Amino acid sequence: MKTEAILFAAVAAFFFVAGLGYAFWSKEPAGTAALAVSFLMSSLVSGFCALNHHKRGKRPEDHKEAEVRERYGSLGFFPPRSAYPPLTGLAVALTALGVVFGLWLFVIGAGLLVACVVGMVLESSGHAEAGQSSGPRSGPAVSSATWTRCSGETGRSTRSR
Incomplete structure (x- = not known):
């Protein structure tokens, strides 16, 4: 989940920077609000993934030499x-x-x-x-x-x- 957390954190950073630039140059509230909500939603997913990685540790698919049967279970x-x-x-x-x-x-x-x-x-x-x-x-x-x-x-x- 660490890779997913980093990926969504990068998406959140993009929306944050784009939102600041959009708010500064356009002065249009609807687009600014949409970018702010996009930032918050991607931050939420990033936080969820980071929290799961912290609680559960690495998954088998996080290892490069992992095989399918390592994930086998209910x-x-x-x-x-x-x-x-x-x-x-x-x-x-x-x-x-x-x-x-x-x-x-x-x-x-x-x-x-x-x-x-x-x-x-x-x-x-x-x-x-x-x-x-x-x-x-x-x-x-x-x-x-x-x-x-x-x-x-x-x-x-x-x-x-």
Whole structure:
């Protein structure tokens, strides 16, 4: 995460310098505000990446000689079928249309958006605890045979389904 933190810090520095120059020469508040918000958002991402690097240390992909299998582990629970992603997209579209056409449509879209986001978060909340899985097998979301193919190792996988 250190590389990502440095990258986003450089982006934040660019937006800061560009924002100062834009504010000085243009005297236009909308562009200045947009550059200021861009600076703040990239600073936030940079700070998040730096904090994660400080807490967790280097990841396997930070090493030049790292292999794919070093990152192998539980990837989490991903529900196979869910109605929430398309409904969330519909709610975002309704909320955006509500900005254009009226408050009534915005309120309906915002209510639907909140319900969809809460539903999506709570849909898999019970699966994150104690390594539970609702699928036919427990363990990582990617089989070891997949990792064997990715890492270039030969031999058959001994993992049973």
